[in-house]
Amino acid sequence: MTELLSYVLPGVPYGCVYALMAAGLVLTYRASGVFNLAFGAQAYVSALLFSVVVQEGAGTWWAFVLSVVVAGPVMGLLLDGVVFRYTRGAPPLVRLVPALGLMIAIPSVAQMLAGTSTRVPASFVLRPNQVYFHLAGSAVSGEEIGTTLVAFASVAALAALLRSRRLGLRMRAVVESPRMAELHGVRSDAVGSLAWSISSLFAALAGVLLAPIYAQLNASNFTALLVAAIAAAAVGGLESLPLTLVGGIAIGVAQQVIGGYLPSGTILSSGLRPAFPFLVLAVLLVGRRSLRHDGRLDDPLAGCDPPMASLRPAPRMAEVALGAKAFTVALGAAVVAIAVAVVPGNWEFTFTQAAVLSIVMLSITLLTGLAGQISLGQAVFAGAGAFTAGQLAAHFGLPVLAGVLAGGLVAGMLGAIVALPTLSLGGISVGLLTLSFALLADNVLFLYSWSGNGATGLSVPRPKLGGLSFAGTGAFFGLSLVILGIVSGAVVLVRGGTVGRQLAAIRGSETGAASIGIDVARLRIVAFTLSAVIAGVGGALYASLEQSVSPNDFNYQFSLVYVVVVAAVGVYSVAGAIEAALAYTVLLQLVGSLPGRYSSLVALVFGLVALGYVRHPEGVVTYAQSWVLDRAEQLARFLQRDRASGAEAG
Amino acid sequence: MSSAPLLELSGVDLSYGPYRALFGVSFTVSARAAVALVGSNGSGKTSVARVVSGLVRARAGSIRFDGRDVTRWPAWRIARAGLVHVPEGRSVLGSLTVEENLLLGLEGLAGRHGGAGALERAYSMFPRLSDRRRQLAGTLSGGEQRMLALGRAVAVPEQLLVVDELSLGLSPTVVDEIFSGLREILASGTSLLVIEQHVERVLALAERVVVLAHGRVAGEGPAGELAGVLSSLRPSPGRPEPPTSAAGGGLA
Numbered sequence: 001m002t003e004l005l006s007y008v009l010p011g012v013p014y015g016c017v018y019a020l021m022a023a024g025l026v027l028t029y030r031a032s033g034v035f036n037l038a039f040g041a042q043a044y045v046s047a048l049l050f051s052v053v054v055q056e057g058a059g060t061w062w063a064f065v066l067s068v069v070v071a072g073p074v075m076g077l078l079l080d081g082v083v084f085r086y087t088r089g090a091p092p093l094v095r096l097v098p099a100l101g102l103m104i105a106i107p108s109v110a111q112m113l114a115g116t117s118t119r120v121p122a123s124f125v126l127r128p129n130q131v132y133f134h135l136a137g138s139a140v141s142g143e144e145i146g147t148t149l150v151a152f153a154s155v156a157a158l159a160a161l162l163r164s165r166r167l168g169l170r171m172r173a174v175v176e177s178p179r180m181a182e183l184h185g186v187r188s189d190a191v192g193s194l195a196w197s198i199s200s201l202f203a204a205l206a207g208v209l210l211a212p213i214y215a216q217l218n219a220s221n222f223t224a225l226l227v228a229a230i231a232a233a234a235v236g237g238l239e240s241l242p243l244t245l246v247g248g249i250a251i252g253v254a255q256q257v258i259g260g261y262l263p264s265g266t267i268l269s270s271g272l273r274p275a276f277p278f279l280v281l282a283v284l285l286v287g288r289r290s291l292r293h294d295g296r297l298d299d300p301l302a303g304c305d306p307p308m309a310s311l312r313p314a315p316r317m318a319e320v321a322l323g324a325k326a327f328t329v330a331l332g333a334a335v336v337a338i339a340v341a342v343v344p345g346n347w348e349f350t351f352t353q354a355a356v357l358s359i360v361m362l363s364i365t366l367l368t369g370l371a372g373q374i375s376l377g378q379a380v381f382a383g384a385g386a387f388t389a390g391q392l393a394a395h396f397g398l399p400v401l402a403g404v405l406a407g408g409l410v411a412g413m414l415g416a417i418v419a420l421p422t423l424s425l426g427g428i429s430v431g432l433l434t435l436s437f438a439l440l441a442d443n444v445l446f447l448y449s450w451s452g453n454g455a456t457g458l459s460v461p462r463p464k465l466g467g468l469s470f471a472g473t474g475a476f477f478g479l480s481l482v483i484l485g486i487v488s489g490a491v492v493l494v495r496g497g498t499v500g501r502q503l504a505a506i507r508g509s510e511t512g513a514a515s516i517g518i519d520v521a522r523l524r525i526v527a528f529t530l531s532a533v534i535a536g537v538g539g540a541l542y543a544s545l546e547q548s549v550s551p552n553d554f555n556y557q558f559s560l561v562y563v564v565v566v567a568a569v570g571v572y573s574v575a576g577a578i579e580a581a582l583a584y585t586v587l588l589q590l591v592g593s594l595p596g597r598y599s600s601l602v603a604l605v606f607g608l609v610a611l612g613y614v615r616h617p618e619g620v621v622t623y624a625q626s627w628v629l630d631r632a633e634q635l636a637r638f639l640q641r642d643r644a645s646g647a648e649a650g
Numbered sequence: 651m652s653s654a655p656l657l658e659l660s661g662v663d664l665s666y667g668p669y670r671a672l673f674g675v676s677f678t679v680s681a682r683a684a685v686a687l688v689g690s691n692g693s694g695k696t697s698v699a700r701v702v703s704g705l706v707r708a709r710a711g712s713i714r715f716d717g718r719d720v721t722r723w724p725a726w727r728i729a730r731a732g733l734v735h736v737p738e739g740r741s742v743l744g745s746l747t748v749e750e751n752l753l754l755g756l757e758g759l760a761g762r763h764g765g766a767g768a769l770e771r772a773y774s775m776f777p778r779l780s781d782r783r784r785q786l787a788g789t790l791s792g793g794e795q796r797m798l799a800l801g802r803a804v805a806v807p808e809q810l811l812v813v814d815e816l817s818l819g820l821s822p823t824v825v826d827e828i829f830s831g832l833r834e835i836l837a838s839g840t841s842l843l844v845i846e847q848h849v850e851r852v853l854a855l856a857e858r859v860v861v862l863a864h865g866r867v868a869g870e871g872p873a874g875e876l877a878g879v880l881s882s883l884r885p886s887p888g889r890p891e892p893p894t895s896a897a898g899g900g901l902a
Binding site for chain 1: 665666667668669696700703704705706724725726729730734735737739740741742743744745746750753754755802
């Protein structure tokens with residue numbers, strides 16, 4: 001009993017911080033329908049700011065005021081005003097991608113601003129290390145008491161605020177339909193801003209409270225915090241604050257108890273503790289009805305918005321369509337020719353990476369673009385492909401090309417398995433479930449010697465085919481282009497065929513699709529499987545290109561990055577996937593050639609991409625295409641009219 | 651009453667992205683008067699309602715309400731100035747209860763008014779709402795939802811009520827109830843701008859009619875005089891179709 005208590009008690013403050021974050025998540029979700037995945041990043045920024053100010057010599061309370069009371073709400077207002085105000089009532093992908101982009105961008109930018117020197121987190125509640133009293137034989141430190149008290153008080157205050165008729169009622173009205181609320185005289189934007197500033201205050205508070213637990217401030221700790229908070233919010237059904245608090249504490253305590261009782265030293269015990277929140281989240285997503293779908297009613301006044309831009313710009317005039325096609329082919333050929341002939345040696349590798357990455361990106365085109373399913377776990381499928389090829393080559397001497405195929409098959413099977421629990425889910429819930437799957441793979445699945453072999457990783461040789469060797473990067477580039485061509489062709493065929501049309505129907509409306517006789521569940525499994533096969537092939541090829549891979553090459557961050565990049569460039573076309581991969585690898589290579597302190601530029605680009613995406617959810621490439629095609633058509637019409645009037649005159 | 655109209659649109663242009671919806675629409679609604687806005691599907695009636703209440707912003711032209719230029723005002727400000735817009739279709743907040751829907755309007759529009767008396771006014775006009783005050787508005791029948799939307803205007807009498815296709819999809823007896831409600835609201839001193847498919851009913855209610863066609867005002871005048879313009883635009887639903895000469899010709 002005493003032993004159990006000695007595990008339970010230290011878990012409570014952790015759980016309280018989870019609950020604080022979760023309460024903030026619930027608030028923004030309730031008020032704007034956005035699942036703010038940038039929340040962990042916001043907590044990180046506040047913790048960083050707090051440490052910096054303390055280390056600069058300011059008092060703890062000043063640091064607290066600046067980093068929590070000021071910076072928290074200001075961040076919230078900025079995020080709302082610049083990004084999320086414009087995503088209300090938008091489709092799930094459009095609400096998710098900016099949050100993902102910011103989740104990646106904010107920590108790096110903050111790090112760049114704070115300087116690279118190691119920041120040791122400071123604590124502000126009571127005297128952190130002083131033991132105030134003993135409870136059932138366990139020492140209770142000031143920090144633990146303080147954290148728990150602050151969390152309880154804050155959540156209670158928020159609950160009271162939401163109970164109040166003025167704010168609570170308005171918030172519920174605004175989340176259902178901002179426009180309808182405005183017709184009732186409610187300032188929807190102001191209500192939204194208020195909710196964002198309060199919830200961001202909570203994120204900041206959670207960050208500053210949690211920071212002292214870690215030896216060093218690290219953005220990835222805050223992602224784990226975010227997922228634990230999401231799980232706690234899920235316990236509360238994204239609605240009830242008391243249940244959220246209970247959920248947060250339960251998760252915090254359970255983590256400590258697991259850590260205490262499982263035999264130490266095994267992958268399961270060291271992995272299960274961090275992975276526990278992801279498991280909870282996955283179980284809750286599948287089990288709780290209220291979480292399965294976005295639970296949002298359609299805004300009856302959505303018709304006030306201008307119609308969304310076309311996802312696949314199609315020129316109306318035959319001449320323009322032909323010209324556009326010719327131009328695309330010529331451009332592609334030119335890029336390949338330049339890559340082969342002109343490009344210096346170190347760029348050859350970059351272009352090969354781009355070609356291989358394009359294959360992984362195409363898996364998102366198929367799943368998200370065609371089928372409308374959001375997966376935040378594509379890197380897991382790529383990893384499964386890579387490790388299959390590596391293991392088969394190492395243990396059975398299987399040729400790498402056969403290993404690439406086998407990798408695709410294994411990834412496909414994994415995809416089908418992952419698809420099963422997502423079948424009853426919709427929208428962002430699918431994304432969250434696949435994200436928890438990705439985190440589970442990072443923490444447990446890929447660490448075994450039979451899979452990713454932990455930090456050591458695997459070595460994968462370059463392929464050979466009969467007398468042909470692809471050991472040189474140039475030859476490998478050719479091989480990648482051939483495989484990319486095959487996969488692109490497959491995606492185009494799928495899109496144009498029956499399955500593609502059925503997927504398009506599902507993307508539009510699952511109910512509608514079912515009503516015309518489409519087996520939605522079967523098709524969703526097919527989409528997940530095909531997409532995972534493509535990702536697996538890409539991953540295996542990537543492993544062979546790099547010649548050695550470890551789970552770190554396929555961690556959850558890549559899953560998020562891929563989705564953001566593809567969505568921002570254009571998720572509905574093959575060209576979009578290839579251009580996304582090209583832009584991403586070239587950007588990495590360019591920034592890599594700069595001095596180290598510019599490494600945050602990649603993140604900055606991500607932030608800008610997220611901002612741009614809000615304005616053009618159809619993707620940058622698609623937007624540019626439509627723009628060029630519109631101009632081309634105008635020109636063509638003008639020329640025709642000119643010719644016609646010329647003929648009349650003559 | 652003063653001669654200045656309560657609502658005045660002059661040369662209002664509106665577009666949704668690249669699509670133009672209204673072309674230089676001008677008309678007025680006087681205080682304590684009812685104006686009917688009629689026209690075929692796609693003629694821009696709903697767009698007029700939206701631009702008046704600030705849901706969408708006019709691209710050109712101006713809108714004056716109660717002596718002030720409200721062209722660039724956000725919807726909530728126009729609502730607080732005393733203009734209630736009951737939009738087409740679902741016009742209540744489904745995730746709020748009946749009473750919460752009414753309260754939301756009360757607090758936003760008239761924090762100064764006492765709540766209880768206002769609620770009672772709404773409930774006495776539509777007793778059915780009173781039975782369902784704790785029920786979620788989204789679970790009400792279509793007719794009850796329209797009553798709730800009107801109840802908002804009854805609770806705190808406003809200067810102008812804009813209603814868009816209130817009778818859409820309702821049974822005739824419910825439509826009767828809704829129209830008697832509208833008549834009562836008009837009698838209490840609130841002006842009406844009514845968009846309606848049931849032309850006969852709305853002509854009985856309104857003294858003036860504005861006819862829209864292809865986003866432009868095609869005609870305007872006293873309700874009695876516009877029958878001719880109307881029949882030229884579309885056959886009245888009450889009258890039998892003219893002899894099937896066109897159809898017969900097609901078959902032959």
